Amino acid sequence: MTSSNMSATATEEPNLSSEPPAEGETEPGDGEVEDEPSQLPLDIVFEILKNRRRRRVLHHLKEQEDNSIDLGSLAEHVAALENDKSVAALTSGERKRVYVGLYQCHLPKMNDADVVDFDRNRGTIELGETADQLDEYLGVDTEAERPWPQYYLGITLVGAGLFLIGQAGFYPADWLSSAVVLVMVAALAGCAVAHARTQRD
Numbered sequence: 025m026t027s028s029n030m031s032a033t034a035t036e037e038p039n040l041s042s043e044p045p046a047e048g049e050t051e052p053g054d055g056e057v058e059d060e061p062s063q064l065p066l067d068i069v070f071e072i073l074k075n076r077r078r079r080r081v082l083h084h085l086k087e088q089e090d091n092s093i094d095l096g097s098l099a100e101h102v103a104a105l106e107n108d109k110s111v112a113a114l115t116s117g118e119r120k121r122v123y124v125g126l127y128q129c130h131l132p133k134m135n136d137a138d139v140v141d142f143d144r145n146r147g148t149i150e151l152g153e154t155a156d157q158l159d160e161y162l163g164v165d166t167e168a169e170r171p172w173p174q175y176y177l178g179i180t181l182v183g184a185g186l187f188l189i190g191q192a193g194f195y196p197a198d199w200l201s202s203a204v205v206l207v208m209v210a211a212l213a214g215c216a217v218a219h220a221r222t223q224r225d
Contacts, residue, residue, distance in 0.1 A: 092151070
């Protein structure tokens with residue numbers, strides 16, 4: 025066989041590597057890759073979690089069987105926590121204040137980060153694709169564990185006790201009694217400021 029015939033024969037042989045894969049099969053390296061949610065930057069994570077109301081939204085959604093809830097029920101739950109009363113005892117103003125805050129500010133911000141899926145038309149909220157990324161930072165709602173009345177009472181009792189000790193003449197200088205009063209007032213003021221910050225929306 026001449027070289028020209030061999031060349032012709034070679035060109036007529038099918039290129040097996042170019043045949044399409046059989047149905048149900050994929051070529052090597054062409055396997056489908058499921059899209060995974062992108063990793064949230066830490067500044068976005070902390071921006072979401074720095075607000076107690078948003079943390080409460082996440083906590084409550086995770087408590088739901090299907091991780092979803094309607095806006096009205098969510099607003100009532102958050103308002104009850106913020107006002108330290110039952111849902112039934114809430115006023116319409118307390119409900120509306122939280123409802124508007126969630127609708128206009130908090131839920132859109134969380135929706136933009138895909139932490140929740142907020143459907144404005146239906147008024148429903150469910151956990152988003154990136155919600156799990158916040159779990160390690162979410163922790164426990166610290167306000168629920170902070171006994172603010174006990175803080176105030178403790179500062180008052182300690183301050184009053186130190187003041188009475190001074191009045192009994194046990195301090196080496198009279199001005200120390202006044203200093204104790206000032207320290208007590210400053211401590212109460214600092215505690216009040218910290219408490220107020222935890223209540224901000």
